[in-house]
Amino acid sequence: xxxxxxxxGGLVPAGxxxxxxxxxxxxxxxxxxxAWFRQAxxxxxxxxxxxxxxxxxxxxxxxxxxxFTISRDNAKNTAYLQMNSLKPEDTAVxxxxxxxxxxxxxxxxxxxQYAFWGQGTQVTVSS
Numbered sequence: 001x002x003x004x005x006x007x008x009g010g011l012v013p014a015g016x017x018x019x020x021x022x023x024x025x026x027x028x029x030x031x032x033x034x035a036w037f038r039q040a041x042x043x044x045x046x047x048x049x050x051x052x053x054x055x056x057x058x059x060x061x062x063x064x065x066x067x068f069t070i071s072r073d074n075a076k077n078t079a080y081l082q083m084n085s086l087k088p089e090d091t092a093v094x095x096x097x098x099x100x101x102x103x104x105x106x107x108x109x110x111x112x113q114y115a116f117w118g119q120g121t122q123v124t125v126s127s
Contacts, residue, residue, distance in 0.1 A: 001027075002026040004117065006020060006022050007121060009121030010124070011124045015126055017084045019081070021098030022036075022081075023078050029074060029077040030074040032099060032100060033057075035048075035050035035051070035070075036048040036049050040092040040105060041044055045111065047061050047108070051071065052102060052103045057069070057103050067085045067086075079096055081094070093122055094123050095119075
């Protein structure tokens with residue numbers, strides 16, 4: 001079992017930056033692939049980025065590839081999402097998720113393959 005807690009959300013003006021953290025508790029964080037998703041009001045939850053257990057495999061949604069950076073520190077049991085050049089349409093609840101199986105380009109965005117989810121953190125980008 002892995003418990004995930006996101007932090008770092010808040011209100012930021014358009015064009016600004018924000019860094020999210022996802023602290024994992026439980027066993028063997030380094031065995032889990034990690035990902036970030038978001039859900040805006042009235043919209044489906046969407047994939048943003050994923051990182052393999054070792055950190056060597058990284059996958060992004062095309063919509064955020066140029067602006068967001070995913071990383072992890074296995075010694076700190078933490079995954080990160082650095083978001084730059086934020087836009088009002090980035091306003092959403094941001095979730096981190098963990099999966100036991102290795103990631104691939106095809107599987108990284110597949111939500112049902114992530115067994116563990118955090119409670120989410122709100123990001124609001126003002127225009």
